[in-house]
Amino acid sequence: MKGSTYRRCSCRDPRTGKELGTSCPKRNSRNHCTYSIRQELPPREDGSRRSFARGGYDSRKAAQTGLDHVRALLGLAEADDPEGTELIAAMLTEVSSEKTPLPDVEETRRRLNAGQDLIGSLTVSEWLDRWLAGKRIRKSGLNRYETDIRMHLKPRIGNRRLDRLRVSHLSEMFADIRDANAAVLEQNTQRRAAIDELATIPWKGTENRARRKAMKAAIDEMPPFRRVTGPATRQRIKGTLRAALNDAIGQQIITFNPAAHVEIDPVRKPKALVWTDERVAKWEQTGEKPSPVMVWTPEQTGAFLDFVAEDRLYAMWHLIAFRGLRRGEACGQPWSETNLDTHTLTVSSQLVQDGWDVEESDPKTDSGYRVIALDDDTVDVLKRHRERQGADRTEWGSAWVDTGVLFTQEDGSWLHPGKVTDLFERLVATSGLPPIRLHDLRHGAATLMLAADVDVKIVSDTLGHSDTRITRDIYQSVLPQVGKNAAEATAKLVPLQRKAEQEEAARKAAKAAKKSGKGKNKGKKPKK
Known part of the structure; x- marks a missing residue:
């Protein structure tokens, strides 16, 4: 398919607004014109033509590099792979019209082989939705995942690009959760204090009724009592994200799982x-x-x-x-x-x-x-x-x-x-x-x-x-x-000389006491 690089002047006639092109008096001046490229793309299914066009290159060499980049992307699809050819052509058409940077060749190759979208940046939120929809587990497990995603993951990291998610982002997320816990505790304390104060105001009396009404209105304006996100819940949130990112690695969408490396407070389970x-x-x-x-x-x-x-x-x-x-x-x-x-x-x-x-x-x-x-x-x-x-x-x-x-x-x-x-x-x-x-x-x-x-x-x-x-x-x-x-059995395994002497003395004392008792009874007739 045809492709070319060419010089282009973007100066316009001030009266008509049209580009001057080759008639521009400054066209031959050094560094006045820029270079552009155009590459013909495979036609659409209806036979209509399409092409990739881009300008603004500072030199012919830079323009040629851009054209080679486009041709390398076109070469990713095999000759007998019409579906792959169409996907790459559609991608280049969109990149051209949106004036977005050309995607990396190797990354595009990976996406094409993995059956992923060639354009667009998958966000964490989009992946979590796709991942959750594909889970085939019991309902209670799905509900747990859905709650973690809806309440914590989407609001805090959902808009980040999945392939650019880092450990530092997750550390910030859990720090935000801890800060939110502190705010919840403070708000709960304020609401509890207001309710306790309301209970001390008598019902009778015009002034008291006015105070009670004002206090109730103030309580209604306060946030409701809420639970904090404890250590066990934070570990569960981390586990949900880690599972989702592991599946993304399995589908070759990403290569690194930051949830496996973020450190959060451990859960200290109470002992029975x-x-x-x-x-x-x-x-x-x-x-x-x-x-x-x-x-x-x-x-x-x-x-x-x-x-x-x-x-x-x-x-x-x-x-x-x-x-x-x-x-x-x-x-x-x-x-x-x-x-x-x-x-x-x-x-x-x-x-x-x-x-x-x-x-x-x-x-x-x-x-x-x-x-x-x-x-x-x-x-x-x-x-x-x-x-x-x-x-x-x-x-x-x-x-x-x-x-x-x-x-x-x-x-x-x-x-x-x-x-x-x-x-x-x-x-x-x-x-x-x-x-x-x-x-x-x-x-x-x-x-x-x-x-x-x-x-x-x-x-x-x-x-x-x-x-x-x-x-x-x-x-x-x-x-x-x-x-x-168990303690007694353990103690018996260790021979202690002091303990042996004490036990021997105790035995002798008991023996002497017994002998003494027999002596006292000697010569006495047994009672009838």
Whole structure:
């Protein structure tokens, strides 16, 4: 295809406004004219002609370099690749009309081979939308990604070019989030102070009513109470972006993932603590829990199960307390996967919340698919529960909803996981026991198994963890007597001369006391 470079004068006739061209009197002056290029492009599908034209080059050499650049781009498409030829021709047509810089040859080659757009700069926001639309995961996971993208990523880095996103940009984003947290805390404090002040103003009296009205108006103008973006949420935001950018690397859109290298505050997960007598006493005085994650002792667990023995969902509380099922797993456990004859239960589904709606889903992870062994007592509990459920089915008759799961509402329909949590908290409060969350019953089951010297691999498999390190990391708390036994066993391994001498002296003293007692009784007749 034809192409050329040529000199061009852009001077215009002041009367007509037309270019003077070759008639310009200064045309032959040095550095007066610039050089331009024109390259014919493949015709359009309808046969019409098109070309690339550009001017403003300072020298013929510079113009020739520009023309070579255009021809190199045209040469990227193979002769037998009409689609690639059309894409490059369309790109050059747009670049010519928009007067934008010619794209890099190697970058265009990469984009062409990867099936990406040859023109335009993909922004972070555009990629996140495309990435999210292509995800095929359960709804709760999509909602989590969508929230991270909508609330944090798009507002702060969405307008940046994807291929120019840097670690420094992400550091600035997380710094902005921390600053926003400080502002939210301050606004929450101001609103709380205003509400407290409003509560102190009496209702009676014209002046008081006017003050209350003015105070309410001021409160309405304040931002509502909001939650801060904590360390765990920030880690989740980073994880969402990292996953999205990894997929961009996989599609050869970018070559570097800045989210893998940005440093943010680590999440310090609270360790589970056992409700010892001392902690219970302090809680009764102050009402404060020592840790967000608290575990009952075996005696406290037994007291709770005795307290709820007549509750309709007793079998659920029992199963979670001893076998450590997650809330959604217990709510969605089907009878078809529960074999009481072989004392096994296969976790294969769960009920999850989407907002307030409930839907059936696969287990949380691949390791969530697991077979759990059942002890004799738990089997007996489930058998009695099955009999009670059968009586409910008969009572409801045709109105019974056959969901096929172990634990249901009175009419057989699904339990709502959120309502199950609310019920558990009410039962705990009524029982008078120190408070724990429903999920802490699962923690308690793990602690009991470890305290019973169950191998950590079996504990991990029972809980559905993918790695025993997760089990060890979460369940560091042990029952006090187990910890003392371990300490005593450790101490016995170290021989101490001082301790041996003390023990020998104690034995001699005991022997002497015993001998002395025998001497005092010598010669005395036994009493009849």
